[in-house]
Amino acid sequence: MADYVRVDSYLETHLNESIAELSRLVAQPSVGAQNLGMEECAELVAGMLRQRGFATEIMPTAGAPVVFGEHKGRSDKTLLFYCHYDVQPPEPLELWETPPFEPSLRDGKLFGRGVGDDKGHLAARLFAVDALFAVLGDLPCTVKFIIEGEEETSSVHLHEYVRNNLQKLKADGCIWEFGGVDHTETPVQYLGLRGICYVELSVQTAATDVHSGTGGSIFPNAAWRLVWALASLKGPDERILLPGFYDKVIKPSARDLELMAALPETSEVYKQQYGVKSFIKGLTNGVDLRVEEVFTPTCTICGLTSGYQGPGSKTVQPARASAKVDFRLVPNQEPGDVVEQLRHHLDTHGFSDVKVELLGGEAPARTNPDDPFIKLVCDTAVDVYSAPMRIMPLVGGSGPNAPFIHDLGLPVATAGLGHPDGRAHAPNENIRLDLYLKHAKHMARLMAEFE
Amino acid sequence: MADYVRVDSYLETHLNESIAELSRLVAQPSVGAQNLGMEECAELVAGMLRQRGFATEIMPTAGAPVVFGEHKGRSDKTLLFYCHYDVQPPEPLELWETPPFEPSLRDGKLFGRGVGDDKGHLAARLFAVDALFAVLGDLPCTVKFIIEGEEETSSVHLHEYVRNNLQKLKADGCIWEFGGVDHTETPVQYLGLRGICYVELSVQTAATDVHSGTGGSIFPNAAWRLVWALASLKGPDERILLPGFYDKVIKPSARDLELMAALPETSEVYKQQYGVKSFIKGLTNGVDLRVEEVFTPTCTICGLTSGYQGPGSKTVQPARASAKVDFRLVPNQEPGDVVEQLRHHLDTHGFSDVKVELLGGEAPARTNPDDPFIKLVCDTAVDVYSAPMRIMPLVGGSGPNAPFIHDLGLPVATAGLGHPDGRAHAPNENIRLDLYLKHAKHMARLMAEFE
Numbered sequence: 001m002a003d004y005v006r007v008d009s010y011l012e013t014h015l016n017e018s019i020a021e022l023s024r025l026v027a028q029p030s031v032g033a034q035n036l037g038m039e040e041c042a043e044l045v046a047g048m049l050r051q052r053g054f055a056t057e058i059m060p061t062a063g064a065p066v067v068f069g070e071h072k073g074r075s076d077k078t079l080l081f082y083c084h085y086d087v088q089p090p091e092p093l094e095l096w097e098t099p100p101f102e103p104s105l106r107d108g109k110l111f112g113r114g115v116g117d118d119k120g121h122l123a124a125r126l127f128a129v130d131a132l133f134a135v136l137g138d139l140p141c142t143v144k145f146i147i148e149g150e151e152e153t154s155s156v157h158l159h160e161y162v163r164n165n166l167q168k169l170k171a172d173g174c175i176w177e178f179g180g181v182d183h184t185e186t187p188v189q190y191l192g193l194r195g196i197c198y199v200e201l202s203v204q205t206a207a208t209d210v211h212s213g214t215g216g217s218i219f220p221n222a223a224w225r226l227v228w229a230l231a232s233l234k235g236p237d238e239r240i241l242l243p244g245f246y247d248k249v250i251k252p253s254a255r256d257l258e259l260m261a262a263l264p265e266t267s268e269v270y271k272q273q274y275g276v277k278s279f280i281k282g283l284t285n286g287v288d289l290r291v292e293e294v295f296t297p298t299c300t301i302c303g304l305t306s307g308y309q310g311p312g313s314k315t316v317q318p319a320r321a322s323a324k325v326d327f328r329l330v331p332n333q334e335p336g337d338v339v340e341q342l343r344h345h346l347d348t349h350g351f352s353d354v355k356v357e358l359l360g361g362e363a364p365a366r367t368n369p370d371d372p373f374i375k376l377v378c379d380t381a382v383d384v385y386s387a388p389m390r391i392m393p394l395v396g397g398s399g400p401n402a403p404f405i406h407d408l409g410l411p412v413a414t415a416g417l418g419h420p421d422g423r424a425h426a427p428n429e430n431i432r433l434d435l436y437l438k439h440a441k442h443m444a445r446l447m448a449e450f451e
Numbered sequence: 452m453a454d455y456v457r458v459d460s461y462l463e464t465h466l467n468e469s470i471a472e473l474s475r476l477v478a479q480p481s482v483g484a485q486n487l488g489m490e491e492c493a494e495l496v497a498g499m500l501r502q503r504g505f506a507t508e509i510m511p512t513a514g515a516p517v518v519f520g521e522h523k524g525r526s527d528k529t530l531l532f533y534c535h536y537d538v539q540p541p542e543p544l545e546l547w548e549t550p551p552f553e554p555s556l557r558d559g560k561l562f563g564r565g566v567g568d569d570k571g572h573l574a575a576r577l578f579a580v581d582a583l584f585a586v587l588g589d590l591p592c593t594v595k596f597i598i599e600g601e602e603e604t605s606s607v608h609l610h611e612y613v614r615n616n617l618q619k620l621k622a623d624g625c626i627w628e629f630g631g632v633d634h635t636e637t638p639v640q641y642l643g644l645r646g647i648c649y650v651e652l653s654v655q656t657a658a659t660d661v662h663s664g665t666g667g668s669i670f671p672n673a674a675w676r677l678v679w680a681l682a683s684l685k686g687p688d689e690r691i692l693l694p695g696f697y698d699k700v701i702k703p704s705a706r707d708l709e710l711m712a713a714l715p716e717t718s719e720v721y722k723q724q725y726g727v728k729s730f731i732k733g734l735t736n737g738v739d740l741r742v743e744e745v746f747t748p749t750c751t752i753c754g755l756t757s758g759y760q761g762p763g764s765k766t767v768q769p770a771r772a773s774a775k776v777d778f779r780l781v782p783n784q785e786p787g788d789v790v791e792q793l794r795h796h797l798d799t800h801g802f803s804d805v806k807v808e809l810l811g812g813e814a815p816a817r818t819n820p821d822d823p824f825i826k827l828v829c830d831t832a833v834d835v836y837s838a839p840m841r842i843m844p845l846v847g848g849s850g851p852n853a854p855f856i857h858d859l860g861l862p863v864a865t866a867g868l869g870h871p872d873g874r875a876h877a878p879n880e881n882i883r884l885d886l887y888l889k890h891a892k893h894m895a896r897l898m899a900e901f902e
Contacts, residue, residue, distance in 0.1 A: 211848065224752050276658075280671055313753070425662065
């Protein structure tokens with residue numbers, strides 16, 4: 001197989017060029033939520049594939065276009081990379097040390113919006129492709145890239161795109177958009193994502209706000225209606241009270257628990273990083289806390305809004321109140337079920353006046369920890385990271401892995417350049433150049449061994 | 452007594468000048484909650500008194516200054532007018548047809564923030580003083596004005612000011628800041644105000660917001676903590692669950708119920724005016740609804756704020772949540788008791804993490820419906836309004852009448868220029884010029900007869 005000394009030497013020698021290419025990509029804003037620069041960024045990404053000889057398409061969707069590229073390789077195996085070119089909004093701007101769309105290199109890190117999530121991953125993977133071309137003259141396996149533009153806005157059109165392009169996207173394994181090392185510098189293999197059902201609950205009780213001295217006594221209060229409806233969904237014991245909510249939940253297997261037990265302790269890190277004094281349900285640390293973190297479905301209030309929210313007092317009874325509510329789902333829950341359960345629960349508990357709007361849904365999905373593709377991704381990492389990957393059977397976050405796992409039938413593995421202080425979705429998002437290089441080395445090895 | 456033909460003629464002839472003076476006053480913003488223009492407005496008001504020969508003082512308080520003015524009159528009786536120069540915040544600005552601080556005259560109405568609440572009352576009362584000077588050459592009784600700047604922010608420093616100035620404020624009767632006609636064009640005599648205890652409840656569960664996919668599973672959620680704490684205060688049956696909350700409540704007397712029964716039906720008017728489909732507690736109309744409206748203490752959520760409140764979805768677990776909560780109190784409840792009961796209730800229900808900040812408190816207070824001063828105010832209205840005043844023993848709103856009734860020992864009567872579509876506290880606040888003129892005529896008669 002490939003000569004990794006020559007591959008690594010190529011990558012070390014050409015790192016600056018790759019970072020320069022990444023910087024040009026980061027300098028192109030592509031804020032999906034604000035529809036800013038999406039077409040321009042899709043063109044830029046397609047150009048990056050095309051100049052490397054990939055057969056490249058920009059496929060329109062009802063939202064942002066999907067970029068697809070394919071390059072034949074020696075073996076009859078195909079590796080699919082899933083990436084995204086859209087980024088989170090850069091706000092609040094005043095908290096950035098350097099402007100979000102002017103990539104800045106300092107202390108061995110590159111700063112900028114989207115540098116880690118997810119443009120750095122795309123650039124590092126193409127860098128690995130470059131190294132294989134330079135050393136081998138061609139690619140060991142066929143390589144496909146699907147690079148969407150709606151990952152940060154719930155990948156609304158991706159599922160349909162995948163279903164409509166099953167043949168084009170056919171592959172033998174998929175590398176997910178993200179990955180990286182944990183706080184002990186150990187690379188982590190995330191094998192699945194929770195699903196999500198994100199809804200807005202809203203109540204309107206009157207045409208206008210009313211003076212609280214008058215309306216407060218006899219008119220229904222929108223904020224109270226919302227509070228009571230929310231309190232009916234979950235009490236302080238954290239048990240979610242929707243009928244049938246837990247019915248399809250598959251408990252973690254013995255193998256899952258074995259993997260979870262092998263993971264490092266994170267409780268003190270969490271407490272320090274987020275300023276949290278204690279955890280819910282009386283949990284303190286250990287495997288119980290880690291299992292709770294990913295294998296339990298949740299109902300999280302992400303936002304509340306009603307009436308007067310300024311300084312001091314305003315004596316007003318609000319006509320309208322709303323809440324953003326995020327249910328995280330574990331295998332085999334379905335977001336459609338949750339919306340139905342929620343509507344039924346509200347209706348039967350006297351809250352027919354509370355409207356439910358679905359703002360985003362993804363089914364949960366995970367890959368078998370003992371799949372041979374997972375083993376290959378983990379094995380090829382050892383030489384680069386000098387440590388075996390830690391395997392997490394499921395993570396707390398969500399993403400559109402269900403169409404890849406369930407529709408394309410692919411094993412989906414993670415590998416990436418992330419680090420715990422990477423500040424994805426926050427000001428001063430950054431990547432470490434040493435981890436960028438390691439990710440490229442790892443992906444070069446994976447492609448070389450995928451035969 | 453006075454020649455009311457000449458008085459009325461003066462008022463009708465000089466209406467435009469008085470409205471011009473009022474417009475200058477409305478054009479001066481004086482938003483207490485935002486500390487906007489308070490000193491400037493106090494100066495403007497003091498100037499309006501001074502130019503009419505009132506001995507005038509601007510008295511500093513720990514908050515906005517109080518303007519006091521006194522003008523001796525012929526009789527040994529003293530009439531005290533209580534007004535305020537502060538106004539509610541003008542937001543939401545986009546709902547105003549003309550800008551809130553650019554008074555606009557159309558369809559016989561003057562629009563602007565504070566035009567009715569309460570600058571129009573001050574201007575109309577000074578207009579009545581002008582008419583008496585013009586016709587009689589002096590004032591029939593001594594007239595005092597106390598014009599505070601914190602009425603819309605719970606009159607935090609007024610009680611202390613009154614207690615420290617009992618001699619200066621000594622009088623024989625007091626006309627309250629507001630009043631007006633109901634939807635049948637009948638003037639109403641409001642004899643008392645409910646008390647208020649306005650608090651902010653807040654919870655902070657972490658140093659920063661956290662991604663809901665991670666923190667949502669194991670960290671305490673500030674919005675949930677707030678929702679559960681609120682839901683513990685009152686359920687959908689509207690019964691307030693603080694220990695001892697109802698202990699000091701005095702039920703309406705037979706005379707109160709007789710007066711309430713004589714009041715007109717308002718249920719359909721309310722439904723149309725506010726776009727409300729039904730009332731709480733299964734109430735539909737009649738005296739039961741009216742008694743509920745004023746003789747029952749309330750707990751109203753005036754505002755809720757937490758986490759993400761923009762369009763679409765953001766998957767975040769909020770570190771902080773807060774609610775503005777307004778308790779309306781009936782005789783003889785005390786705001787201090789409510790704060791204590793609230794703290795005790797939260798602590799004993801597992802919500803020690805929920806902070807309580809008192810933003811304003813007023814005790815309830817009311818005047819005897821059979822007081823001679825009340826009779827005089829009602830009698831002098833008949834000639835102007837061609838109808839006897841309707842007597843309401845208590846109203847739903849609150850205000851600082853307790854120091855006037857309990858500390859100064861004054862009968863407090865209401866008379867004013869309000870009308871049911873005046874939109875106090877809301878966009879497009881307005882007064883009707885015909886009612887402005889009537890209020891001035893009524894107040895001129897009251898001063899003339901107060902001997």
